[in-house]
Amino acid sequence: MALPKRRHSNTRTNKRRTHDALRVPAVGECSNCHATVRPHNACPKCGYYKGQKVDHTVKDRDEKSKSR
Numbered sequence: 001m002a003l004p005k006r007r008h009s010n011t012r013t014n015k016r017r018t019h020d021a022l023r024v025p026a027v028g029e030c031s032n033c034h035a036t037v038r039p040h041n042a043c044p045k046c047g048y049y050k051g052q053k054v055d056h057t058v059k060d061r062d063e064k065s066k067s068r
């Protein structure tokens with residue numbers, strides 16, 4: 001079986017590992033229902049973005065109670 005001729009230097013190992021760290025994903029809070037939302041995305045729970053309803057496929061609790 002093939003074997004490496006030389007071991008990698010500490011610097012080479014550390015350079016490879018510069019990209020290994022896990023990062024906490026960026027999250028924000030919905031201004032309408034206070035659910036956790038990714039930045040620049042409409043809220044998955046209520047469909048609101050920047051205080052306006054943009055995703056009309058998502059049912060809204062407030063709208064339901066008003067219409068009935």
Ligand SMILES: [Zn+2]
Pocket residue numbers: 030031032033034035043044045046047048
């Ligand atoms: Zn929301």
